[in-house]
Amino acid sequence: MRDLSRVDKAMAGPRPVVLSGPSGAGKSTLLKKLMKEYDGVFGFSVSHTTRQPRPGEENGKDYHYVTKDAMQTAVDNGEFIESAVFSGNMYGTSKAAVQAVRAKNLICILDIDMQGVRNIKKTDLNAIYVSIQAPSMDILEKRLRDRKTESEESLQKRLHAARVEVEFSKEEGMFDVCIVNDVLEDAYGKLKDVLLEEINQVKKTGMTL
Numbered sequence: 722m723r724d725l726s727r728v729d730k731a732m733a734g735p736r737p738v739v740l741s742g743p744s745g746a747g748k749s750t751l752l753k754k755l756m757k758e759y760d761g762v763f764g765f766s767v768s769h770t771t772r773q774p775r776p777g778e779e780n781g782k783d784y785h786y787v788t789k790d791a792m793q794t795a796v797d798n799g800e801f802i803e804s805a806v807f808s809g810n811m812y813g814t815s816k817a818a819v820q821a822v823r824a825k826n827l828i829c830i831l832d833i834d835m836q837g838v839r840n841i842k843k844t845d846l847n848a849i850y851v852s853i854q855a856p857s858m859d860i861l862e863k864r865l866r867d868r869k870t871e872s873e874e875s876l877q878k879r880l881h882a883a884r885v886e887v888e889f890s891k892e893e894g895m896f897d898v899c900i901v902n903d904v905l906e907d908a909y910g911k912l913k914d915v916l917l918e919e920i921n922q923v924k925k926t927g928m929t930l
């Protein structure tokens with residue numbers, strides 16, 4: 722007899738993965754490793770932002786870089802699943818960004834702040850929520866400073882937001898798992914363990930198509 726629950730699951734597509742946590746905790750580092758190791762399994766939900774691109778970032782790949790007016794108009798037109806102001810800039814997940822990944826039957830990865838988590842939880846996306854944390858505020862600050870992407874003002878705003886994000890991660894039921902990114906390879910191993918079922922599902926479905 723066919724296992725209908727498994728058929729339904731495959732048809733619904735893989736569950737999206739939400740990575741969230743303080744700026745500098747290592748979300749992008751971890752998700753880039755995942756996308757490299759599992760080429761053709763994960764797809765990144767490319768957010769929109771009004772912040773300036775950093776050296777090496779590519780429009781359409783890391784973010785869609787837009788003006789505040791363009792972003793506000795798109796938000797007002799209902800083009801976003803969620804949007805937020807973080808550290809003085811607007812960020813948002815467009816419906817098109819998620820749809821583009823899901824149309825390919827890939828695991829959609831969202832890298833979003835806590836406001837985004839709250840809002841995505843109100844949707845029917847049925848995501849897996851993973852909190853990425855640094856081992857301590859001192860280490861977080863050092864990582865952010867060493868990254869050399871922020872002005873002192875922006876760094877202070879991010880550290881302030883980080884304290885709030887740390888408390889948020891402790892809220893009951895917010896995250897399925899919390900990973901402390903101390904030794905990168907250990908954190909990456911834990912992330913892969915959490916996502917193993919979805920990874921295997923995508924690999925299996927891909928092979929039968």
Ligand SMILES: Nc1ncnc2c1ncn2[C@@H]1O[C@H](COP(=O)(O)OP(=O)(O)OP(=O)(O)O)[C@@H](O)[C@H]1O
Pocket residue numbers: 742743744745746747748749750751864865867868902903904905906908
């Ligand atoms: N386990 C680790 N040990 C040491 N350095 C790390 C580790 N993980 C990430 N880093 C470094 O810390 C910095 C911040 O990492 P990353 O940019 O991935 O953070 P993020 O959470 O994506 O931040 P943001 O939210 O600002 O985009 C980077 O320079 C990265 O190379």
Ligand SMILES: Nc1nc2c(ncn2[C@@H]2O[C@H](COP(=O)(O)O)[C@@H](O)[C@H]2O)c(=O)[nH]1
Pocket residue numbers: 741742743744748768769772803804805807812813814832833834835836837838
């Ligand atoms: N709510 C949302 N938050 C987002 C989105 N895209 C990124 N982010 C978060 O913003 C901060 C800062 O990112 P940075 O690239 O400027 O360092 C970080 O916490 C991201 O997770 C989004 O679409 N919605």
